[in-house]
Amino acid sequence: MTIDWSWISGHTDDLTTLTVSHLQAALTAVFFGLLISLPLAVVAHRVRFLRGFLLGASNVLFTIPSIAIFVLLLPISGLTRTTTVIGLTVYTLVVLLRNTVEGLDSVPAKTKEAAKAMGTRPLRTLLTVELPLALPVIMAGVRIATVMSISLVSVATYIGDGGLGQLFTDGFQRNYPTPVIVGVALTLLLAVVADALLVALQYVLTPWKRRRA
Amino acid sequence: MYELFSNLGSWLTSGTQWSGSDGIAHRLAEHLQYSLLATLIATAIGLPLGLLIGHTGRGAFLAINLASFGRALPTVGLVVLVFLASGLSMTPVYVSLVALAVPAIVTNTYAGMTAVDPDVKDAARGQGMRGHQVLLHVELPLALPLIMTGLRLALIQVVATATIAAYVSFGGLGRYVFDGLAQRDLVQVLGGAVLVAAVAVVLDLGLAGLQRFLFRHRTA
Numbered sequence: 001m002t003i004d005w006s007w008i009s010g011h012t013d014d015l016t017t018l019t020v021s022h023l024q025a026a027l028t029a030v031f032f033g034l035l036i037s038l039p040l041a042v043v044a045h046r047v048r049f050l051r052g053f054l055l056g057a058s059n060v061l062f063t064i065p066s067i068a069i070f071v072l073l074l075p076i077s078g079l080t081r082t083t084t085v086i087g088l089t090v091y092t093l094v095v096l097l098r099n100t101v102e103g104l105d106s107v108p109a110k111t112k113e114a115a116k117a118m119g120t121r122p123l124r125t126l127l128t129v130e131l132p133l134a135l136p137v138i139m140a141g142v143r144i145a146t147v148m149s150i151s152l153v154s155v156a157t158y159i160g161d162g163g164l165g166q167l168f169t170d171g172f173q174r175n176y177p178t179p180v181i182v183g184v185a186l187t188l189l190l191a192v193v194a195d196a197l198l199v200a201l202q203y204v205l206t207p208w209k210r211r212r213a
Numbered sequence: 214m215y216e217l218f219s220n221l222g223s224w225l226t227s228g229t230q231w232s233g234s235d236g237i238a239h240r241l242a243e244h245l246q247y248s249l250l251a252t253l254i255a256t257a258i259g260l261p262l263g264l265l266i267g268h269t270g271r272g273a274f275l276a277i278n279l280a281s282f283g284r285a286l287p288t289v290g291l292v293v294l295v296f297l298a299s300g301l302s303m304t305p306v307y308v309s310l311v312a313l314a315v316p317a318i319v320t321n322t323y324a325g326m327t328a329v330d331p332d333v334k335d336a337a338r339g340q341g342m343r344g345h346q347v348l349l350h351v352e353l354p355l356a357l358p359l360i361m362t363g364l365r366l367a368l369i370q371v372v373a374t375a376t377i378a379a380y381v382s383f384g385g386l387g388r389y390v391f392d393g394l395a396q397r398d399l400v401q402v403l404g405g406a407v408l409v410a411a412v413a414v415v416l417d418l419g420l421a422g423l424q425r426f427l428f429r430h431r432t433a
Binding site: 181 | 214291296406414
């Protein structure tokens with residue numbers, strides 16, 4: 001199994017398009033995942049009864065195979081990018097929700113009491129005290145969700161999308177390994193780069209962690 | 214939409230759909246066979262590796278990074294790659310499923326081993342236990358709940374992903390998904406997806422119950 005380098009140099013435009021489309025699908029999913037799981041996590045953190053229900057429900061969603069989620073969405077959103085993004089978003093929920101709840105749990109009660117004693121309103125406490133302190137744990141979840149989404153986008157190749165995953169179908173149908181190797185390599189590269197960027201982002205967002213370290 | 218679901222209902226419940234070599238019962242058995250065998254092979258590789266890393270404390274870097282590598286590796290790409298390299302056999306299916314399951318098993322086994330109280334290990338050594346005795350009689354039993362969690366996670370992921378067997382022309386429940394997609398038969402596609410999801414959910418709940426029953430006397 002040899003790599004045909006001339007194929008790669010002849011297809012740089014296609015590879016760029018697919019990589020951009022791949023990354024776009026994964027990042028959109030993580031964005032919507034955060035948008036949904038942040039408020040849900042705040043609710044799960046405050047209301048004990050809903051906590052078990054929400055975490056349990058997201059766990060069940062996670063056991064549903066990704067191909068099944070994409071397929072089950074077909075009657076609703078068809079063979080479109082929307083189906084890909086919804087499917088991936090569902091997958092990010094379990095990680096993001098659990099980590100955000102755990103992050104909020106990890107904020108010391110005394111810190112919250114201090115904020116209350118200083119007359120800070122609950123919403124302000126949440127935004128300026130609790131969420132920033134929960135950030136390291138939330139970011140750990142964002143990193144896992146991002147890497148996972150980048151890898152899962154290729155499953156959507158079965159429903160005609162899939163970014164770099166299209167290279168797998170292409171290579172498979174033509175019995176030609178080069179696109180497949182390139183697709184796997186680019187997916188891994190995207191995951192590593194995205195993860196490194198998120199580590200850097202966390203470093204920028206949590207200046208108080210730096211002084212201690 | 215309603216018609217689709219009623220068709221799906223009759224597809225899932227019709228007797229003819231369940232029998233024969235393309236019947237649900239046969240496909241279900243194939244799916245379970247692929248999943249269980251792959252998880253078994255992955256356990257044979259991942260469990261000793263995780264125990265060794267946890268016991269010796271060497272290679273922790275490997276154990277941690279293996280997890281993110283496993284998450285990042287696209288299974289669809291891997292199965293096609295191994296298929297093109299090895300030709301028409303079950304090898305690509307098992308290689309991909311095992312590659313998917315090993316990281317989850319290693320990292321959870323390692324996590325279970327590191328969670329064992331160092332004082333307990335010291336006490337065992339103080340009583341004159343040898344390294345392998347500490348491992349087998351102290352560390353392993355204490356790490357067992359987390360090891361089980363890892364196995365459960367691995368099995369669920371493998372069951373969900375075993376649909377790829379059909380992509381490289383073998384059986385299992387993925388057959389309905391890929392045949393249905395090729396024939397534009399949405400009912401069949403949905404039927405396959407529902408069955409895979411049901412198997413995954415039922416296995417996960419069953420194993421969770423078993424885990425709770427086995428470790429019912431433990432507080433933590």
